[in-house]
Amino acid sequence: MRHQTTLTDLARLGFADLETSRERLAEFDDSVIPFFAHAADPDQALLLLGRLREGAPTELESVMRDDAAAARLVRVLGASMGLGDFLSRRPSELSAISDPIAGPPGAAEYTADILGSMAGLEGDAAVTALRVRYRRHLVQLTAWDLEQSDPLAAVSVVAAALADLAGAALDASLAHARTVVRFPAADVALTRLAVIGMGKAGARELNYVSDVDVIFVGEAADGLSNDRAVEIATRLAMETMRGIHEPAYEPELWEVDANLRPEGKDGALVRTLESHLAYYDRWAKSWEFQALLKARPLAGDLVLGTRYVEAVAPLVWSSASRDGFVDSVQRMRERVTQNIPGDELDVQLKLGPGGLRDVEFTIQLLQLVHGQSDPLVRQAATLPALIALADQGYIGRVEAAEFSRDYRFLRLLEHRLQLTKLLRTHLMPTDPEALRILARASGVSASGVELAEQWKRTKNAVRRLHERLFYRPLLSAVAALPEDGLALSSAQATARLAAIGFTDPAGALRHIAALTGGVSRRATIQRNLLPVMLQWFAEGADPDHGLLAFRRLSDDLGEAYWFLRMLRDSSGAAQRLTHVLSGSRFVGDLFERIPEAAAWLESDSELRPRPTAVLLDEARATVARHYDDADAAALVLRTARRREILRVAMGAILGTITIEELGRALSDITTAVLTGALAIAHRYGDGIEFAVIAMGRYGGAELGFGSDADVMYVYRPAGATDGEAQSRAENIVRSLSRLTEDLRTPLDLDIGLRPEGKTGAIVRSLDSYRAYYARWSLTWEAQALLRARGAVGDDPLIAEFEKLADEVRFPPSISDRDVREIKRIKARVESERLPQAADPSRHLKLGRGSLSDVEWFVQLLQLQHGARIPGLRTTSTLGALAVAVDAGLVTPADAAKLRDAWVLASRARSAITLWSSKTADVLPTDRAQLEGVARLLEYAPGSASLLEEDYLRTTRLARHVFEREFYGLPSNPAPTTA
Incomplete structure (x- = not known):
């Protein structure tokens, strides 16, 4: 009885709008109710079933008399509003539900059937017949797909069938085009046109709704010129595309995209094979060879298409040896991610982080690197390529199995999302109800919440794909017996290191061996961390130097607990370390002297300039501590200077300080070392006052790395005679130069801006400066004084000098x-x-x-x-x-x-x-x-x-x-x- 179907029963079946559904179900026999338990969206299935009952009662009744056919129909309607609309529009095609397939037909069967449906028809009628028959096969394939007990295993079969069906549609459209182009029939017959499938169509891994990427190749048979053939073939290609996606009585199928052809949208739609090869030899970019990896004769003249694929194959499999190839592939992947709208980034199933593109790009990169010398990995489709890479030992079997499952899961979600409205989409829903429906459609998750969690786990796993597949085997190349049974040969590992950007891969392999060899705690930690660090090094501008500097740093620090803990527990610090080492030889050189500075990478505050007062106090304390040993004090001062320069260098590279802060910090560091050096050279009671005047960029607190420190020296007698004061001041100047001399990080105290320039005295008394500026000063000297600033020395003398400078540099x-x-x-x-x-x-x-x-x-x-x-x-x-x-x-x-x-x-x-x-x-x-x-x-x-x-x-x-x-x-x- 109708009343026995309670709202609870309907909720258990998966209905959401319970009252409305109970009213609609009253129009059907009770026997249909259990079928809705297997529908992705029971409410949608029931709505569409009601429409069919109203619009095509006879055709629907024929299907509903067969329980198996009725169950298939409910599944299809619950999964696809788009196919439901098609069946409502073309009720005669409901017979496709009653005529199930045991498995997808082959490409030849699809082609023959579609051409048969068009027999005797012309113009729009032929195009309509093509599209209707295509969608009839799509209904049958969808019904088969939705009935599979293991939907993940069916993904590849369905994708291949969709590609075969697309090829058949193109073949049929091309056959129709040959009857409508306005050229002599004999010339058309002598014109060969091959449709090369690219991307997912070429790899036989097409989606339910995808652009079908193609390249057209034309050729003349004997008796026709190539120019004439290309002209006719271009028109044939245009008509073929129109037959698929131009407006007609039956809506378009999908976009035929020919933009992967030479020169893209600006290039000729059709070229001869020779013209294609000439372009690829001379002009093609790296990404074009990556795209050609999946090229396959899809429709048209298969003999010509096969010749094309065979001709371009050597170019494809040698492309990884091109300069900057891997760099260009990685940049292209980054550009794809950067171009995703911000509100789509976290829901992009295809292009986002951890999406399908991460899997596909990584596998293609591995193929192109190792396929140069190993034909067995030259596979067009993603999953066969993954299996081949594992069989040949380029990746571990366990990893291959994991990522095969992840890829199938992502493709399954993609298929189910596109089936819903037969629209091209790759956006995961966020609405709980939509997630619930998707979970029911996919058949791999019990609920929407569980599906969202599974997708999140899969994204994270896929995001680690590049690291796990491209970097970890490099360690196996230097290990005696890797755990997963995978060991790259030295040649393979060297090729992989070269591919990711190392210019001396053999040297890099030796560094890896040195870092991971043995049974020490350090080697164990670095074996676990190096796969990630190699990726980070490879992302830097100079991976070779980065890895070398890291090896030296590790040797210097040995088994230091804090260093090993930092590497193990602080990925942020470890990544920062790779960033500065692979981006700066200057930092690498300083690390050799101050390896303990690596500890600063754990904290932003440690990478900020230290306050001026702290630096000055340290300098004075150093002198006090080594009062009787000037050379020892100077050594400590120079070491402190290197340390602080390294600190701000790392801060500058990692973006924790601005260019203005850098200038002030380097100026303060210079002032600190000069403060200490002057305290050594200028002892209290030596009969003079003495000061260092900062000039130029030092005076403006605008120093950069490698800048000279422009200075002038001034003194004033304080008990000594004029002659004694001059002599003592000159001794102080010489001492400052000696005490601050540092071959590792030079400090050039440049006195070229003093009065009279290079010919002038190296130090003058305040009175001498006053007399000179009053009588002889040139305009450039007044200009030079604009950045004069008392930096180090006796404060009264500094104040007097700056007062004098103001009179010169700021005239009325x-x-x-x-x-x-x-x-x-x-x-x-x-x-x-x-x-x-x-x-x-x-x-x-x-x-x-x-x-x-x-x-x-x-x-x-x-x-x-x-x-x-x-x-x-x-x-x-x-x-x-x-x-x-x-x-x-x-x-x-x-x-x-x-x-x-x-x-x-x-x-x-x-x-x-x-x-x-x-x-x-x-x-x-x-x-x-x-x-x-x-x-x-x-x-x-x-x-x-x-x-x-x-x-x-x-x-x-x-x-x-x-x-x-x-x-x-x-x-x-x-x-x-x-």
Whole structure:
């Protein structure tokens, strides 16, 4: 009786809208009710069944008389609104439900059946027949799929059948195209056209709703020219595509996507085989060979298609040897992830982290690397490729089994999601009801909550795929007996290391052996951690140096408990370590002297500059502790300086400090070491006062790595005679140079900005400075004093010197003649001081729009307006520029351009030193060096050209401002005429 079906019964069957469902079920016989227990969405199935009852009662009754057919129909309707709409639109196709398949037919059977359905039909009628018959087969395949007891095992069978069905549809559409193109029939018959399946279609792993990627190859039979054949084949290809996806009485099937052809959308739709090969030989990019890995004759002339695939195969399997191949593959995967909208990132089943693309890209990369020498791994489809890689020992069987299961699970979810509305989607639902329906459809989870948890676990497992499949076997290559039975040969391991970016893979393999050999606690921990660390090293700009530096560091620290604990328990610190070691030779060199600094990587606070007062107190304490041993005290001071430079270097690389903070920190470190050195060289009661005046970038607290420390020295007699005071001051200067000399991290105390330059006295008394500036001072010397700042020494003397400097650098007014002199000197600097053959657009210090332009412009403003605008009386370039904006001397837009150029040039100078451990002032032209600098400037991998473009554009804009505001030139001067 109807009333015996309670709401509880309906809920147990899976219905959600219980009252409505009970009303609708009243229209059907009780025998149909149990079938809904196997429907993904019983409510949807019942709704669609009701529509069929209203629109096609006779056809529906024929199906419902057979319990097995009725059960299949309910399954299909519960899983796919799209197929339900098709059956409502074409009720005669309900007979497909009554005609079940024991298994998917082959491609030939599909083709013959679709062509048979089109026999005798023309125009839109033929296209309609093609699409209807395609969807009839889709209904039968869906019914078969949904009845499988092991849906994961069926995924590959269904995907292959979908690819065969797509190929059959293309074959039928091409056959129809040959009857409608407006060319002589004889010429059409002599035109061969092969449709090459790419991507999932080529690999026979198609989804229910996918774009079908193709490449068209044309050729003439004897009696027709190739040019004529390509013309006809192009029209045939266009008509073939229209037959599949142009609007018609029956909706389109799917998009035929030919954009993987040479030159993409801009390239010819059809080429001859010879034209394809000429393009691939000369112009093709690495990603195109990766795409060709899955190429397969799909439709049309299969003989021509086979020739095409055989011809491109050698190019595909040698592509991994191209320069930067792996880099380009990894960048392409990163770009895919970066282009995912933010609100889709966590629900992207295909493209997101831990999605299908992670599996596919990794397996393809392994294939292309090892397929160069091993034909057995040259498989088009993902799962057969995974099996082949395991059979050949490139990955472990256990890992292969795990990731085969993960991949099948993700593909199953993809299939069920697309079946719902027959739409191309890869977004996992977040709505609990939608998750519940998906769980019922997939048949692998009991509930929506369980399905969401299973998907999360699978994503995490897949995300570790690259590490587990690409890196761990490298350890097995140096182990006597790996646990999972996998051991790469040395040649295989070397090839894999080369593929991931090591330029000396044999050397890297030796480092791995040294790090993981033996039974020590350190070796055990590093055996477990190195697979991850190798991945991190490979992501760096210089993996070889990173691994070498890590080996040296490990040797230095030995079995130190804190180091091993940090590696084991703090993945953040370990990853930071690989980042700084693979990105900076400068840091690697300092680590050799101060290995214990690795402990700082666990804490952001340890990577921040230490306060100035702390540094000064440490310097004074060092001198007090070694009062009677100047050399010992100086050694401790130099070691402390290296330590603090290493600290801020790591902070700069890891982004814990800004470029302004870096400049102040390096200046403070310099001040600290000079404070200690002066305390040794200048003892209390020696008859003079003495001070070190910071100049240039040191005076502005704008030092970078490798910068000279510009200084001037001043003294004042305090009991000694003038002659004795001069002699003692000179001894102090010489002592400062000796005590601070450091071959590892040089400190160049440059006194080139003193009065009279290189020909002037190395140290002067305060009175001598006063007399000189009063009588002889040149404009450039007043300009140099703009960044003069008392750094170290006797405070009264510093105060007096700075008072004197203010009188010189901030005059009540500056004459036009002096302004012209400044501009003249600047022009001379540009023409004479720039190194011979140096590119002015790339010189970071003296080039166009670089540091010099910005600093000279700001300094001219300070000389002109510093007397009346107190804020301009600062040694900071950016500080003075900001005040100039507030005072209306510079527009905010112009100041922003100048600031951007100054910051970028400053960062690039420091990055060059960090990367190479050498000082240079020219933006590199070597791509590897430029890439290393770019990575330190936080550009994405492969951004060398982007850094170059950014620098040239930024400095060009700054130069325009400089020429207009400093030299008074027009922004865009009109060309002169004779």
